[in-house]
Amino acid sequence: xxxxxxxxxxxxxxxxxxxxxxxxxxxxxxxxxxxxxxxxxxxxxxxxxxxxxxxxxxxxxxxxxxxxxxxxxxxxxxxxxxxxxxxxxxxxxxxxxxxxxxxxxxxxxxxx
Amino acid sequence: xxxxxxxxxxxxxxxxxxxxxxxxxxxxxxxxxxxxxxxxxxxxxxxxxxxxxxxxxxxxxxxxxxxxxxxxxxxxxxxxxxxxxxxxxxxxxxxxxxxxxxxxxxxxxxx
Numbered sequence: 652x653x654x655x656x657x658x659x660x661x662x663x664x665x666x667x668x669x670x671x672x673x674x675x676x677x678x679x680x681x682x683x684x685x686x687x688x689x690x691x692x693x694x695x696x697x698x699x700x701x702x703x704x705x706x707x708x709x710x711x712x713x714x715x716x717x718x719x720x721x722x723x724x725x726x727x728x729x730x731x732x733x734x735x736x737x738x739x740x741x742x743x744x745x746x747x748x749x750x751x752x753x754x755x756x757x758x759x760x761x762x763x
Numbered sequence: 764x765x766x767x768x769x770x771x772x773x774x775x776x777x778x779x780x781x782x783x784x785x786x787x788x789x790x791x792x793x794x795x796x797x798x799x800x801x802x803x804x805x806x807x808x809x810x811x812x813x814x815x816x817x818x819x820x821x822x823x824x825x826x827x828x829x830x831x832x833x834x835x836x837x838x839x840x841x842x843x844x845x846x847x848x849x850x851x852x853x854x855x856x857x858x859x860x861x862x863x864x865x866x867x868x869x870x871x872x873x874x
């Protein structure tokens with residue numbers, strides 16, 4: 652992820668709609684990518700990961716898309732629920748380096 | 764059982780003091796980390812230990828000293844605390860550099 656900008660971007664969605672959170676990364680050598688969810692007062696929690704040999708991976712209500720050409724990652728959340736309200740981070744790493752670069756984060760607000 | 768636990772949850776102290784944060788993981792992982800999260804929610808790696816050996820040491824002031832007595836524990840000692848040290852500090856662990864599991868954080872406030 653990139654540490655661009657000084658403020659936390661916010662995405663507001665209606666309950667039941669789909670959410671798409673985007674992330675850009677800068678390291679062409681990155682080959683492993685993770686999305687984390689951080690609720691207020693808690694540590695980041697693993698949601699889904701993807702390796703560079705894939706361009707799409709699906710979990711329960713979540714899908715991660717990877718576009719290595721433009722170094723872009725997205726997280727899609729289907730049928731967004733109030734419990735999805737949190738800050739979402741992407742993180743990328745090159746295998747074996749043990750060093751993750753976290754994106755700026757996006758705050759997701761679910762409107763009732 | 765909490766997988767990665769860190770103490771204390773909150774730490775309020777005066778400038779110039781020395782303080783420690785402790786972390787323990789019961790996941791059997793071989794690697795542990797300290798991350799710092801600033802007021803803008805930006806997460807940055809500080810240190811990482813693999814099998815008790817320091818493998819990542821970012822540009823952190825030498826007032827910060829990590830110590831890993833064994834694979835399951837990683838502590839962070841901070842000397843001469845400064846206002847700018849106020850942040851949330853997260854401990855994390857992983858197996859072989861794979862996905863990170865985070866603790867619930869220590870909110871440090873330096874007055």
